[in-house]
Amino acid sequence: MRRCLFSLLLTGVWTLLSAAPRPDSSLQRLSEDPFWLLLGHYQHDSSGRWYSHVNDKRFFLAEQGAKDPYAELLATLEGLYKPMTLGDKHPQCVYPARTHWLRNHLKLDDLPALPCDNYRQWYHTIDPHSAAMVFPAAFLNSPSSIFGHTLLRIDPSGMKDSGSALLSYSLSFGANIDDADNSLLYAWKGLMGGYPGLFVIQPYYEKIAEYSRLENRDLWEYPLDLTPDETARMIEHVWELQDTRFDYFFFDENCAYRLLELLEVARPGISLTGPFSLTAIPTDTIRAVRDADMMAGVKYRPSRERELMTRIKPLNHDEQQWVSKLAEDEHYLQDPAFLALPVERRALIQDGAYRFIRYKVTSKERDADAARRSYSLLQAINRDSPPPLEIQRPERPESGHKSRTFEFGVGSREDRAYAEYGLRMAYHDLVDNLKGFPLGAQIEMFRAALRQYEDNHWQLQRFDLVNIRSLAPRGELLKPLSWQVTGGLQRAPGDGDDEVLVAHVSGGAGFSRQWSDNLLGFAFATARVEHNPDFGAFLGPAMGFDTGLLWRNTFGNMLLEADSDYFHNGEIRRRIHLTQQLELTDELGLRLSAKREFSKFSEPISELQLSLRWYFF
Structure with a gap:
C-alpha cells in the first residue's frame, strides 16, 4: 500500500514538472530580460536590489514578486497552466501581455486555450490601431495642472477613414485625489507620494471636454509612429494594470513618466525613462519622445477661452x-x-x-x-455671418527651453564683490527665455543659490521650495484673479550691512492688465510670515504690496518691480529691482539685474549682478 501511494506521489510530481517549464539558469536569465522587467515595472534600488514601482500586492502572483523578478516569472509560468475552470480570473486572462510574450519566447504551444471574454470584449471596444501623445497646456489656476499634463490617445482601426478622433480612447495616469483636500494639502501629498496613482482609460471626447472646455486649456496632439502590433502590445499591458496602484509623486513618478514606460513596452529596446530619475516634467518628456523620432506630426486644439x-x-x-x-x-x-x-x-x-x-x-x-x-x-x-475665426497657433510647448537651469553670476553688493552659483530643478520664471511659454507665468521649484564673496566667505543666498506667479490679465469680459505664492529660505537685511537667512512663506493676490501684446502691468496685496533670528518673536507677520511691469522687448524680457513689507514689530522693508534677460539661444540666457533695498535695520543697499543661465535638461 505504501509503495502504491509513493508511486502515485512520484507520478503527480512528474506530471507537474512536465506541465510547466522547470526553473533553471535559462529562466533566471529570462527574468532579467529588459521586457520582462518592463512588464513588472522593476528597477534597481541604491543597493542594487530589485523593486517594482507597482505598489499593489494584487499585481503579483509570487509572494515576493514585487522584489524578485525571477520568483514572479516562475509564478507566472505556473499560473499559465492552471485549470481552465478559473475562467476570466485565469492568469492568461489577467496577464495577456505576459502570456503573449512568454508563449512566443518559450514556444509554449501546449498552453490551454481560454476565451477570456471580459478581456476580448474590452480590447474589441477599444480596437487599438495607432496612438498619439496629447499635452493639455499648463493651467496655473489649478495646482494639479501647473506643469501641464500628458496622456495617450488610442485610435481605432477606422481612424484614418473617418478623420475624427472622437471615437478614440484616452489613456492617462493620475493621482487618486481626495476631494476634501485643499490646494496646499494636495501640493504636499503630491510631493511626498501621499496619493496612489492609477491608470484610467475613457472615451477621448470626455477628455476634450474636460481640458479644452472645463479647464480652458489648449490641447496639443502628437501622432506617434507606433505600428498596430506595437499599439496592441501596449494595450495588452494596460489591461494588466487596471485598478493597479502605483505611488504617485508630483515631480518624477507622475503622468509623464508612466506614459513613457508604456511607450517602452510598445517598442522594446527604446529607452525613454532613463534620464528622468529625478524629475519628469511633461514638456521634457514630450521632447524625449520627439528626440526618439516617434512623432509623426502635430495638431493644435485651441480652448474656448482662446477662441x-x-x-x-x-x-x-x-x-x-x-x-x-x-x-x-x-x-x-x-x-x-x-x-x-x-x-x-x-x-x-x-x-x-x-x-x-x-x-x-x-x-x-x-x-x-x-x-x-x-x-x-x-x-x-x-x-450676419462673421469671417472665419483664424487662430494663430502659439509656439509648440516642447520648443521652449529645458526645465533644469544652472546659473553662474558675478556681481557686487555695495563694495563687496561676489560670485553666485545657482541651480533650479524646474522650470520657468517671468523673465526666462519666452519661446514656448505664456507671458506672465512663473513656476519655480527647488531653486538654490550659493554666493561666494571675495574674502572666500560662502553663504546660502536662497532656497525656494516653490515660487509660483500667475499674471492673468483682466479685460472687458474676463476678469481673472492674479496671484503668487512662494516659500523657502532667503537673505534679508540684518543689523548693519549683514544679511540674515530667514525662512518665510509669502503670497499675494491682485490683478494684471495687458496694455499691449508685449506689456503687462500687475499689482498685488501681499502677506508674509517670516522666521527671523533678529526678531524677538518666533514668527513675524507682515502685510504689503507688490507692483511692477513686465515688458517683452527685442532682446528678451524686462521686469521692473517694487514691493514693500510692513512687519508687526515696526520693521519696514522696501525693494525696487530691474531685471533684463538677453535671449542668446533657446538654451542660453544672459541676465542683468539691479536692486536697491531699504530697511530700518540698515542703510540702503545696492546690488548689481550679471549672470549666465544655461537650461540644460
Missing part, C-alpha cells in the same frame, strides 16, 4: 461692452444704437457674445435662459 479672446481682440472698448450686453440680454439685438453699427462690426460682436455665453456656462448645468440667449444670437449670426 473667445481671438474673436474679441479686434473689437474696441465700446464694442466689447456690446458683447457683454448681448451675452446678458438678447433684446439688445434690437437696440437702435446697436443696429446703427456697421454690419461687419455687428457680426463680430454677435459671434463674440455667443462665444462668451458658451464660455461662461461650460462647467454648469444646462441653463434654459442661457440656451435661449444663445439661440437668439445664433439666429443673428446666421443673418
Whole structure:
C-alpha cells in the first residue's frame, strides 16, 4: 500500500514538472530580460536590489514578486497552466501581455486555450490601431495642472477613414485625489507620494471636454509612429494594470513618466525613462519622445477661452461692452444704437457674445435662459455671418527651453564683490527665455543659490521650495484673479550691512492688465510670515504690496518691480529691482539685474549682478 501511494506521489510530481517549464539558469536569465522587467515595472534600488514601482500586492502572483523578478516569472509560468475552470480570473486572462510574450519566447504551444471574454470584449471596444501623445497646456489656476499634463490617445482601426478622433480612447495616469483636500494639502501629498496613482482609460471626447472646455486649456496632439502590433502590445499591458496602484509623486513618478514606460513596452529596446530619475516634467518628456523620432506630426486644439479672446481682440472698448450686453440680454439685438453699427462690426460682436455665453456656462448645468440667449444670437449670426475665426497657433510647448537651469553670476553688493552659483530643478520664471511659454507665468521649484564673496566667505543666498506667479490679465469680459505664492529660505537685511537667512512663506493676490501684446502691468496685496533670528518673536507677520511691469522687448524680457513689507514689530522693508534677460539661444540666457533695498535695520543697499543661465535638461 505504501509503495502504491509513493508511486502515485512520484507520478503527480512528474506530471507537474512536465506541465510547466522547470526553473533553471535559462529562466533566471529570462527574468532579467529588459521586457520582462518592463512588464513588472522593476528597477534597481541604491543597493542594487530589485523593486517594482507597482505598489499593489494584487499585481503579483509570487509572494515576493514585487522584489524578485525571477520568483514572479516562475509564478507566472505556473499560473499559465492552471485549470481552465478559473475562467476570466485565469492568469492568461489577467496577464495577456505576459502570456503573449512568454508563449512566443518559450514556444509554449501546449498552453490551454481560454476565451477570456471580459478581456476580448474590452480590447474589441477599444480596437487599438495607432496612438498619439496629447499635452493639455499648463493651467496655473489649478495646482494639479501647473506643469501641464500628458496622456495617450488610442485610435481605432477606422481612424484614418473617418478623420475624427472622437471615437478614440484616452489613456492617462493620475493621482487618486481626495476631494476634501485643499490646494496646499494636495501640493504636499503630491510631493511626498501621499496619493496612489492609477491608470484610467475613457472615451477621448470626455477628455476634450474636460481640458479644452472645463479647464480652458489648449490641447496639443502628437501622432506617434507606433505600428498596430506595437499599439496592441501596449494595450495588452494596460489591461494588466487596471485598478493597479502605483505611488504617485508630483515631480518624477507622475503622468509623464508612466506614459513613457508604456511607450517602452510598445517598442522594446527604446529607452525613454532613463534620464528622468529625478524629475519628469511633461514638456521634457514630450521632447524625449520627439528626440526618439516617434512623432509623426502635430495638431493644435485651441480652448474656448482662446477662441473667445481671438474673436474679441479686434473689437474696441465700446464694442466689447456690446458683447457683454448681448451675452446678458438678447433684446439688445434690437437696440437702435446697436443696429446703427456697421454690419461687419455687428457680426463680430454677435459671434463674440455667443462665444462668451458658451464660455461662461461650460462647467454648469444646462441653463434654459442661457440656451435661449444663445439661440437668439445664433439666429443673428446666421443673418450676419462673421469671417472665419483664424487662430494663430502659439509656439509648440516642447520648443521652449529645458526645465533644469544652472546659473553662474558675478556681481557686487555695495563694495563687496561676489560670485553666485545657482541651480533650479524646474522650470520657468517671468523673465526666462519666452519661446514656448505664456507671458506672465512663473513656476519655480527647488531653486538654490550659493554666493561666494571675495574674502572666500560662502553663504546660502536662497532656497525656494516653490515660487509660483500667475499674471492673468483682466479685460472687458474676463476678469481673472492674479496671484503668487512662494516659500523657502532667503537673505534679508540684518543689523548693519549683514544679511540674515530667514525662512518665510509669502503670497499675494491682485490683478494684471495687458496694455499691449508685449506689456503687462500687475499689482498685488501681499502677506508674509517670516522666521527671523533678529526678531524677538518666533514668527513675524507682515502685510504689503507688490507692483511692477513686465515688458517683452527685442532682446528678451524686462521686469521692473517694487514691493514693500510692513512687519508687526515696526520693521519696514522696501525693494525696487530691474531685471533684463538677453535671449542668446533657446538654451542660453544672459541676465542683468539691479536692486536697491531699504530697511530700518540698515542703510540702503545696492546690488548689481550679471549672470549666465544655461537650461540644460
